[in-house]
Amino acid sequence: MRTIDPALEAHLAGDATTVCHAWRVTRRDGRVLGFSEHDRDLSFAGTQFQAASGFSASETEEQTGLPAASSEVAGGFASEAITEDDLSRGRYDGARVEVFLVNWADPAQHLLLRVQEIGEVTRDAGQFRAELRSFAHRLGQPQGRIYNRRCDAVLGDGRCGVDLTQGQYLTEAHVASAVDATRLVLSGATGFGEGFFRHGFLTFLTGPNTGERADIDAHADADGRTEITLWLPLARPPDEGDRVLLTAGCDKAFSTCRAKFGNGLNFQGFPHMPGSDFAYSYADGETVHDGRPLFP
Known part of the structure; x- marks a missing residue:
């Protein structure tokens, strides 16, 4: 049950109300920003909430139990605090959003409605739309490890152990041309x-x-040049001659770990795990069962 400040409760019970929504956004880099749908700045809860931010929110779908509530917030890039460049660089991905109901005539009367985080963000013609997800959605994310033939470590992390700073795993190159937003010729x-x-x-x-990192989907060589296909389009087209650093990738297969990185002893998967055909097979008179390993 939500506890409401008595003064705000009395105001909401009146014949006319002076309330609006406000959002406090805490980015992962620690920067805190405040926005409201009112026509003047509001200050409460230790935060200044900008007026005329262009924010508008959809209705929130909530259910009892654990299903994650979700809503959307939309706006334009009128505020100096939120720029298209920041969104394209992912600076608001996973940001914490606190949604308030506030009496703009007396901002001391405010109520925290919910706490969410920014999920998918879309941009179009100077406008943005951000999905606000309940933290309950994290309960649907995989936790711990599962038995899998492929490695579940991130290449170069502590569990993997491969040193990606070694010269054989990276190289500098120059942009020769950009075919489109996802394909570069180097x-x-x-x-x-x-x-x-x-x-x-x-x-x-x-x-x-500069400073942006993009995941590589494909790598091909032709006529002495390298063509790189990226998973996601670049927010800004690169210039000819831009310097880039390429870092090797891993497809999580045991054969790749052993041959490409010489790291087979530290492989974080289960490459010799029997497949479904073996698991559901049955003993017969033809198969030799002498206790030998299935894989040499």
């Missing part, structure tokens, strides 16, 4: 073998995308 990255950088990532060292 020079200076030959000699690694086709597919070497697939599932890896590309980091921009210079140009309009």
